[in-house]
Amino acid sequence: RAAVLASFAPQVAAAAGEDRDALASGLLRDAAGHIAASAAAVCPPDGVVALTGGLFRMGAPLLGPLGTELARVLPDATRVAAAGDPLDGAVLLARALATDGLRLPADEAHLTVHRVTA
DSSP, X not given: OHXXXXXXXXXXXXXXXXXXOHHHHHHHHHHHHHHHHHHHHHSOTTOEEEEOSGXXXXXXXXXXXXXXXXXXXXXXXXXXXXXXXXXXXXXXXXXXXXXXXXXXXXXXXXXXXXXXXX
């Protein structure tokens, strides 16, 4: 379960930061790569990126590699502080999709919203 795996995140961050554990640091670098790739999949190259959620409370062990990866995959994007929590973001996305106010890149690997027109 995701919650069980997530419960280990503070220990991984501590091991990566304080103990300089190579395995823990590698896990966080890999996680940063996946987070950045997810952002790049939906963010326009010159768009705005805000990070929210409990993982980002891990601090430098995750945010350092994530900053590097975001700069690599979205060099022209602007990073801003999140204006809310993950649920706020989900509601904004749902509203924008419901009113045709948001267009996400089409990709077979991603969820796609199809509209039926009368």
